[in-house]
Amino acid sequence: MKLTKDFLDMKDQGKKIVMVTAYDYPSARQVEQAEVDMILVGDSLGNVVLGYDSTIPVTMEDMIHHAKAVKRGARNTFIVVDMPFMSYHLSVRDTLLNGARLIQETGAHAVKVEGADGVLSHIEALVKAGIPVVSHLGLTPQSAAVLGGYKVQGKDGAAARNMIKDAKRCQEAGAFALVLECIPKQLAEEISARLAIPTIGIGAGVDTDGQVLVYHDILTYGVDRVAKFVKPYANVNEPIALGLQAYVSEVRNKLFPDDQYSFSMKKEELEALNE
Ligand code: KIV
Numbered sequence: 524m525k526l527t528k529d530f531l532d533m534k535d536q537g538k539k540i541v542m543v544t545a546y547d548y549p550s551a552r553q554v555e556q557a558e559v560d561m562i563l564v565g566d567s568l569g570n571v572v573l574g575y576d577s578t579i580p581v582t583m584e585d586m587i588h589h590a591k592a593v594k595r596g597a598r599n600t601f602i603v604v605d606m607p608f609m610s611y612h613l614s615v616r617d618t619l620l621n622g623a624r625l626i627q628e629t630g631a632h633a634v635k636v637e638g639a640d641g642v643l644s645h646i647e648a649l650v651k652a653g654i655p656v657v658s659h660l661g662l663t664p665q666s667a668a669v670l671g672g673y674k675v676q677g678k679d680g681a682a683a684r685n686m687i688k689d690a691k692r693c694q695e696a697g698a699f700a701l702v703l704e705c706i707p708k709q710l711a712e713e714i715s716a717r718l719a720i721p722t723i724g725i726g727a728g729v730d731t732d733g734q735v736l737v738y739h740d741i742l743t744y745g746v747d748r749v750a751k752f753v754k755p756y757a758n759v760n761e762p763i764a765l766g767l768q769a770y771v772s773e774v775r776n777k778l779f780p781d782d783q784y785s786f787s788m789k790k791e792e793l794e795a796l797n798e
């Protein structure tokens with residue numbers, strides 16, 4: 524299993540870091556079998572697994588519940604868990620208690636937090652306490668309401684300069700990696716070149732040190748509309764719909780279960796029933 528130091532080495536060696544989200548036992552097993560470098564138990568589970576229309580309603584309990592299942596399915600892969608909305612803002616003490624729960628109760632290896640302003644001292648405290656931290660800049664879904672929706676960030680010079688500054692501040696605070704979401708590829712390349720820690724892009728072009736995508740988006744599983752930056756590598760909605768339709772139809776038409784899927788008793792035993 525790779526550890527934080529290995530991800531720094533991968534950046535230095537120019538080897539891309541492959542990260543994908545997982546939220547339960549089967550998806551964790553599958554992504555481990557696919558030999559990804561890192562799993563993210565993203566709070567995107569609010570959208571793709573729990574059916575909310577943002578990540579705001581996701582709780583500590585939700586994250587712990589899902590991270591435990593992921594750990595059971597991927598014992599040999601580095602696991603990062605998102606700290607949910609408002610779990611790392613109130614005070615350093617609250618942040619430490621929440622960060623500790625996410626690691627201790629689930630067996631995950633690191634936490635991820637969005638943003639820089641107001642969060643840097645919390646990143647520092649987590650790292651000092653022994654909890655590795657991944658930062659997340661650009662489109663940060665937990666603050667989408669403040670950013671003015673889900674749109675590309677850092678397009679103009681001032682915003683781009685600010686993001687470069689924030690990226691450096693996250694690194695200085697002790698983050699060992701940085702997720703960059705939905706920013707121009709040129710800005711992502713610039714940030715990646717200026718940082719010692721690896722960047723992991725989603726909608727940030729090919730020049731980040733790694734890539735991350737949401738499991739359900741890669742596989743077109745349960746989702747129908749995806750962002751521009753998502754490449755659908757498979758569409759499992761189709762076989763799932765076909766399988767379910769066939770089951771429904773065979774039950775209604777008394778075609779299932781036929782003898783192949785049924786148990787029988789001997790004739791004598793059957794006759795004995797009527798004695
Ligand atoms: O929650 C999530 O899936 C994420 C990734 C999109 C980076 O934070």
Ligand code: NA
Pocket residue numbers: 565566567578605664
């Ligand atoms: Na997230």
